[in-house]
Amino acid sequence: MDFTYSDRSLALQARLQAFMDRHVYPQEHRYEEERDAATAAGKRWSPVPLIEELKPMARREGLWNLFLPQSEHGAGLTNAEYAPLAEIMGRVPWSSEVFNCSAPDTGNMETIERYGSPEHKERWLKPLLEGRIRSSFAMTEPDVASSDATNIQTRIVRDGDDYVINGRKWWISGAGDPRCAIYIVMGKTDPQAPRHSQQSMILVPADTEGITVVRPMRVFGDDDAPHGHMEIVFENVRVPASNLLLGEGRGFEIAQGRLGPGRIHHCMRLIGLSERALELMCRRASSRVAFGKSVAAQGVTQERIAEARCQIDMARLLTLKAAWMMDVAGNKTAKAEIAMIKVVAPTMACRIIDWAMQVHGAMGISQDTPLARFYAQARTLRYADGPDEVHRNAIAKMELGKYA
Structure with missing residues (x-):
């Protein structure tokens, strides 16, 4: 077992640390000020200008999509190589977004990269990798103990060339951002199947008819804008069958x-x-x-x-x-x-x-x-x-x- 960081990881650590020292730490108060100013202007959920200003700088310096392993799109780092970079970014909670390495987008991009079709990758993965849109992962539900994901009640039912989705989700991180364009939704396609084969995942565009964002959930009294953790209702939401990831029962x-x-x-x-x-x-x-x-x-x-x-x-x-x-x-x-x-x-x-x-x-x-x-x-x-x-x-x- 060898925990020695590779030369590639060490070089990225040095560049990332230098970027943090120059551009992130000195501007932590500016982030808070811009967040507060957006609230005062009635634009609580709008992107923070500082992050949008820093993103192209990070991209020019090659500090972009560092999280994505074994892929032509990212840095191709192993988990062990990326781990110390995540630690450096973690010192300032909002800084991961500057490098397009923030949750839940990282997990969603990796999901689409691994399990999506070429069409999914062109429509959703490409703009996510470029930082032009955001995404959410919709699994947790208010009416069941979602720590046991087999409890999830949201239904994903085949109807001809479509799937129809009905259910209520909450704590859907990132869904408050107006740039959130795509949800990965987990629900049941076959309640009669073996316990761990009932669930499937499907791509649902955020502007699909029948989706209602009910409210932001508050974390210790804070709505965590502009990221947000939303409660969402899916009511007869219809998407093409081709939006299903990998196949029924493979959630x-x-x-x-x-x-x-x-x-x-x-x-x-x-x-x-x-x-x-x-x-x-x-x-x-x-x-x-x-x-x-x-x-x-x-x-x-x-x-x-x-x-x-x-x-x-x-x-x-x-x-x-x-x-x-x-x-x-x-x-x-x-x-x-x-x-x-x-x-x-x-x-x-x-x-x-x-x-x-x-x-x-x-x-x-x-x-x-x-x-x-x-x-x-x-x-x-x-x-x-x-x-x-x-x-x-x-x-x-x-x-x-x-x-x-």
């Missing part, structure tokens, strides 16, 4: 191909977020005095800083192991490691961000640091791509299976 197969790399990306971004929180904690602790000595000299602070360093490095190593295993043996072989990182990384990030907020005092939960947004993102990712409990159950079953 779980597609999901397994889609979610493995996405979980690596999420976890490495969280590790970058945690590194940033630790950095902010150390700087704050070193600059404040309480009860006659610096906060950094307080025993509890030193204990937390040391523990944070240990936890971040452990989470990174476990994530890199999962990435390496996926590269050399495939997603199925790495399923235990993928489940473990999905538990470990968000839990670690929540703890360290919480400690960083505590060191900052009331400022830590205010708009004057990015920590409150960091925490909301990390806490949300304990649900996204499967809640902690589901992954823990899977890990335990695999472990018990060794002794059956």
Whole structure:
């Protein structure tokens, strides 16, 4: 097992870090200001000008579509090569979009690249790769426990040359963006089939008749504009049968191909977020005095800083192991490691961000640091791509299976 970064990855890391230093970190406040100005102008969901300004710069510097492996369209990096790049981007939550490497578009592009027809790729993948449109993945539903995806009730019914879709989805990330042009919808094509062969995935253009975006779901009171996580109703939505991906009953197969790399990306971004929180904690602790000595000299602070360093490095190593295993043996072989990182990384990030907020005092939960947004993102990712409990159950079953 070799975690040495390739020369290609190291070169991209250096270029990406330089871009972040020049163009992203100095303008974090500008992003917030433009976001607030859009709200005041009644344009809450419009794209943030700063991101649109930086995108062509990133593309000119060859820092574009870095996530897409084994493809003529992306950088062709392995999971292990891309992982440290995701960590660098993760230090500023909105920066991934600058490089066209943000969820859910990354997973959707990979899905269409792997499972779409030439027509799908021309119509949807090409503009997604160019950053001209956005996309969403519609799986979770309000009326069932969607952590068990076999519960999903949305119906996808064949009618002649079309499929007709009926159902209600929520927490559909990215659907608030007016550039969101395509949904990948998961639903049941055959409720009588074996449990994991009932589901299918289908491409649904966002402007199709019968789609109603009901409301944005709020995350800790914030609607997370301009990205948004929407509740959507599909009512007699009719799309061509050719929009079905791979075939009826193959939704779980597609999901397994889609979610493995996405979980690596999420976890490495969280590790970058945690590194940033630790950095902010150390700087704050070193600059404040309480009860006659610096906060950094307080025993509890030193204990937390040391523990944070240990936890971040452990989470990174476990994530890199999962990435390496996926590269050399495939997603199925790495399923235990993928489940473990999905538990470990968000839990670690929540703890360290919480400690960083505590060191900052009331400022830590205010708009004057990015920590409150960091925490909301990390806490949300304990649900996204499967809640902690589901992954823990899977890990335990695999472990018990060794002794059956």
